[in-house]
Amino acid sequence: MPELSRxxxxxxxxxxxxxxxxxxxxxxxxxxxxTASTKTIDQRLDELIAQMTLEEKVGQLNxxxxxxxTGPAVTDNNKLGQIQKGQVGSMLNVKGAARTRALQAEAxxxxxxxxxxxGLDVIHGYQTTFPIPxxxxxxxxxxxxxxxxxVAAREAAAAGQHWTFAPMVDIARDPRxxxxxxxxxxxxxxxxxxxxxxxxGFQGSTLGSTDAVMACAKHFAAYGAAIAGRxxxxxxxxxxxLWEVYLPPFKAAADAGAATFMNSxxxxxxxxxxxxxxxxxxxxxxxxxxxxxxxxxxGSIGEMIAHGYAKDNKEAALEAITAGSDxxxxxxxxxxxLPGLVREGKVPEALLNDAVxxxxxxxxxxxxxxxxYKFSDEKREKQVLADPQSRAIAREVARKSIVLLxxxxxxxxxxxxxxxxxxxxxxxxxxxxxxxxxxxSTDSTQVVSLxxxxxxxxxxxxxxxxxxGCGITGDSQAGFADAIKTAQQADVVVMAVGEAxxxxxxxxxxxxxxxxGQQEELIKAIVQTGKPVVVLLMAGRPLIFNWTADHAPAILxxxxxxxxxxxxxADVLVGDYNPxxxxxxxxxxxxxxxxxxxxxxxxxxxxxxxxxxxxxxAYLDMPNSPRFAFGYxxxxxxxxxxxxxxxxxxxxKADKLTVSLTLTNKGKYAGEEVAQLYLRDVVxxxxxxxxxxxxxxxxxxxxxxxKTLTFTLDQDKLAFYNPDMKWTTEPGEFRLMIGSASSDIRxxxxxxxxx
Numbered sequence: 001m002p003e004l005s006r007x008x009x010x011x012x013x014x015x016x017x018x019x020x021x022x023x024x025x026x027x028x029x030x031x032x033x034x035t036a037s038t039k040t041i042d043q044r045l046d047e048l049i050a051q052m053t054l055e056e057k058v059g060q061l062n063x064x065x066x067x068x069x070t071g072p073a074v075t076d077n078n079k080l081g082q083i084q085k086g087q088v089g090s091m092l093n094v095k096g097a098a099r100t101r102a103l104q105a106e107a108x109x110x111x112x113x114x115x116x117x118x119g120l121d122v123i124h125g126y127q128t129t130f131p132i133p134x135x136x137x138x139x140x141x142x143x144x145x146x147x148x149x150x151v152a153a154r155e156a157a158a159a160g161q162h163w164t165f166a167p168m169v170d171i172a173r174d175p176r177x178x179x180x181x182x183x184x185x186x187x188x189x190x191x192x193x194x195x196x197x198x199x200x201g202f203q204g205s206t207l208g209s210t211d212a213v214m215a216c217a218k219h220f221a222a223y224g225a226a227i228a229g230r231x232x233x234x235x236x237x238x239x240x241x242l243w244e245v246y247l248p249p250f251k252a253a254a255d256a257g258a259a260t261f262m263n264s265x266x267x268x269x270x271x272x273x274x275x276x277x278x279x280x281x282x283x284x285x286x287x288x289x290x291x292x293x294x295x296x297x298x299g300s301i302g303e304m305i306a307h308g309y310a311k312d313n314k315e316a317a318l319e320a321i322t323a324g325s326d327x328x329x330x331x332x333x334x335x336x337x338l339p340g341l342v343r344e345g346k347v348p349e350a351l352l353n354d355a356v357x358x359x360x361x362x363x364x365x366x367x368x369x370x371x372x373y374k375f376s377d378e379k380r381e382k383q384v385l386a387d388p389q390s391r392a393i394a395r396e397v398a399r400k401s402i403v404l405l406x407x408x409x410x411x412x413x414x415x416x417x418x419x420x421x422x423x424x425x426x427x428x429x430x431x432x433x434x435x436x437x438x439x440x441s442t443d444s445t446q447v448v449s450l451x452x453x454x455x456x457x458x459x460x461x462x463x464x465x466x467x468x469g470c471g472i473t474g475d476s477q478a479g480f481a482d483a484i485k486t487a488q489q490a491d492v493v494v495m496a497v498g499e500a501x502x503x504x505x506x507x508x509x510x511x512x513x514x515x516x517g518q519q520e521e522l523i524k525a526i527v528q529t530g531k532p533v534v535v536l537l538m539a540g541r542p543l544i545f546n547w548t549a550d551h552a553p554a555i556l557x558x559x560x561x562x563x564x565x566x567x568x569x570a571d572v573l574v575g576d577y578n579p580x581x582x583x584x585x586x587x588x589x590x591x592x593x594x595x596x597x598x599x600x601x602x603x604x605x606x607x608x609x610x611x612x613x614x615x616x617x618a619y620l621d622m623p624n625s626p627r628f629a630f631g632y633x634x635x636x637x638x639x640x641x642x643x644x645x646x647x648x649x650x651x652x653k654a655d656k657l658t659v660s661l662t663l664t665n666k667g668k669y670a671g672e673e674v675a676q677l678y679l680r681d682v683v684x685x686x687x688x689x690x691x692x693x694x695x696x697x698x699x700x701x702x703x704x705x706x707k708t709l710t711f712t713l714d715q716d717k718l719a720f721y722n723p724d725m726k727w728t729t730e731p732g733e734f735r736l737m738i739g740s741a742s743s744d745i746r747x748x749x750x751x752x753x754x755x
Contacts (some may be wrong), residue, residue, distance in 0.1 A: 100160030149201025176229025178508030181540030185584030198270025200634030280324030413452030413575025436560030437505025504540025637667030
């Protein structure tokens with residue numbers, strides 16, 4: 001057994017032996033705090049760096065994995081010895097207060113007693129698992145998203161973590177790319193707001209609070225545009241596309257105070273992001289004046305060899321540190337090579353010092369030099385992880401993430417007269433799949449299945465039947481007969497179908513994103529029984545399910561909702577919660593439409609509608625439009641938009657445009673609507689998209705209730721990058737569009753921007 005593993009197995013015992021007595025520890029802490037309080041962090045950094053050898057400096061830039069691997073693993077049986085020598089600055093994948101405390105004690109045996117940073121992929125929850133980020137994005141509820149991140153941070157921090165490798169803020173317009181599940185979808189405006197919300201949620205009011213962790217905006221940059229949606233693939237795009245679409249969420253994360261950035265696996269226009277000075281030095285650290293540090297993705301420094309950009313690890317280390325990559329995650333490139341590169345004069349020591357200073361600053365800001373064990377408190381860990389309020393919040397966020405795609409004849413909410421409900425499909429009783437990819441918690445027994453959720457909700461009023469029907473994948477239809485028989489005995493059928501949790505995520509690209517296996521055939525068989533059918537689609541990405549979209553009377557897209565999935569879905573099915581989710585990505589009709597997104601450009605021969613195909617920019621064999629558009633999502637009630645007013649038809653450059661309208665709930669259920677405001681700059685020196693989301697409001701209305709909504713558009717929302725790549729506005733006509741989705745515009749007007 002490797003030395004590190006032996007240590008972690010006996011973590012609690014090791015921690016108790018290695019630590020000072022409580023009295024001595026407190027006395028030492030008081031003495032340190034008194035001394036530290038008289039010096040600024042910069043002064044303390046100067047003093048510390050002046051004492052460090054080259055090897056100790058490089059050690060601070062070296063990150064190793066601990067308990068688990070989330071990438072290609074490297075065998076290393078001497079991690080513990082390197083920690084004791086100050087050759088490791090950070091560890092990832094070490095979970096639990098006792099384990100992090102034990103390893104921290106080993107780090108404090110080093111000459112300068114510099115504490116470790118502990119990081120983990122807390123992507124959508126720690127112990128309490130929340131909906132996958134793409135699902136949360138469908139809520140369009142920034143407060144809920146921030147709260148979700150805060151609960152995750154509180155639990156992670158209580159379990160010894162200082163740092164999460166989230167949020168992923170990559171814009172993604174190709175659902176074949178598995179990592180769409182980690183982000184906020186296709187739109188830079190919505191993506192920027194969600195990036196900010198998640199950073200604020202993770203980091204809380206003060207970096208260093210024991211209910212917060214450092215955020216990490218990733219992957220810098222343009223990773224979501226991997227060619228053909230194939231993970232780790234190259235990216236080739238214009239500078240305009242980079243700045244207009246892919247960089248805004250990163251800028252929002254930086255402005256929100258994200259403590260760290262992570263570079264990306266992809267090359268961008270021929271230069272791997274890890275060795276890309278334009279991204280890391282010119283844009284991030286110079287133009288944006290970013291003061292945090294940049295960590296590589298797993299092994300990405302060494303992977304520049306496979307890219308054909310570096311001949312060996314030494315050259316890869318040179319390229320990465322020169323380009324601004326501060327910390328080496330698991331490539332083993334910096335530790336053996338950087339000291340020599342400095343001594344050879346190929347890397348200025350000032351450049352190395354800058355990287356070390358950035359890392360150490362975060363350790364000071366977290367308070368680790370004053371109390372290295374402040375995040376490794378087993379008593380607090382036990383209390384926080386047992387807090388029932390976290391589950392209540394998870395249930396609420398999960399309900400908000402569900403999108404109603406179709407509801408013919410008001411099949412939903414389920415009728416109170418339904419005495420027998422059949423649950424059919426491979427995900428009907430599943431627990432593990434609801435955890436989704438990138439789950440930290442592996443205790444699926446704590447997950448509420450769909451069957452359990454409906455049992456909790458209907459157990460006293462309705463009988464539940466269940467038939468699996470088929471597997472998630474595979475060709476067998478052996479269970480169809482039993483499923484049909486079960487459906488025939490029910491008043492209503494709820495079908496649970498979709499992806500397995502390991503079918504979307506990192507390295508989970510799919511060339512075909514149809515509903516896998518025999519699941520759509522199962523849906524056909526059950527719909528043909530004539531029973532009312534509700535289809536629940538559980539997945540990490542947009543899927544293609546055209547037959548179901550055409551023939552199933554009711555469809556809910558439920559993503560992977562986490563710990564409270566079953567209860568949240570049951571709340572929506574019976575009408576205790578009125579779904580209000582809106583799609584953050586366009587759903588294609590066919591693979592041939594990909595990439596597909598609402599903010600497209602017009603052509604010289606635009607198609608007026610889906611039937612306008614003669615010498616137009618159109619497909620002969622299918623419509624241009626998506627199956628379900630960005631921003632789309634239904635409700636159990638209906639909303640009317642009326643009374644659009646703008647304060648001026650001619651807007652001067654120094655002024656703001658005020659837009660108002662009346663939103664009315666015309667149905668029988670209380671519900672929330674996401675009113676979306678889009679703009680089109682009709683004529684410009686650079687062609688603009690046919691629609692761009694510029695604002696939205698999520699509003700709750702009782703039946704019959706009306707509210708006046710007011711939007712304010714400043715000059716920044718009218719600006720774009722001109723031919724010289726200068727952010728500016730130009731005089732001219734703008735088309736204002738407000739509606740329930742990018743494809744469902746209810747109110748329109750025009751105004752002119754004048755000099």
